[in-house]
Amino acid sequence: QVQLVDSGGGSVQAGGSLRLSCAASRYTDNYNTYCMGWFRQAPGKERERVASIHTGGGSTYYADSVKGRFTISQDNAKNTLYLQMNSLKPEDTAMYYCAADGPWYSASMCYPRVRPGNYRYWGQGTQVTVSS
Numbered sequence: 001q002v003q004l005v006d007s008g009g010g011s012v013q014a015g016g017s018l019r020l021s022c023a024a025s026r027y028t029d030n031y032n033t034y035c036m037g038w039f040r041q042a043p044g045k046e047r048e049r050v051a052s053i054h055t056g057g058g059s060t061y062y063a064d065s066v067k068g069r070f071t072i073s074q075d076n077a078k079n080t081l082y083l084q085m086n087s088l089k090p091e092d093t094a095m096y097y098c099a100a101d102g103p104w105y106s107a108s109m110c111y112p113r114v115r116p117g118n119y120r121y122w123g124q125g126t127q128v129t130v131s132s
Contacts, residue, residue: 002100038050
């Protein structure tokens, strides 16, 4: 199994920045064979994919609402995923979750994994609150 621990959320004012981290362990295969995603869910809304990446280095994706402001990255030596969030807006307020699915040996498997049901493993979530 895969275990994920996400962290880094908090309360910031509009225009501020946060960096979320997701530490992974207990992979059943090499860490470089997983689709990793960041999702968020605001009250009354469905959980949506914000960004994703294949741990092998390809197939990055960003939701239109965060393009140019959020950056997904990874440190494979530490088995850690990051989401750098800049220029935060009140509408970014949500619970943020990291997720993993795999093993998938091709990065092409990550882009179509849009829905939360496509991911087998989840962190516990970290709250991001952006005030105006």
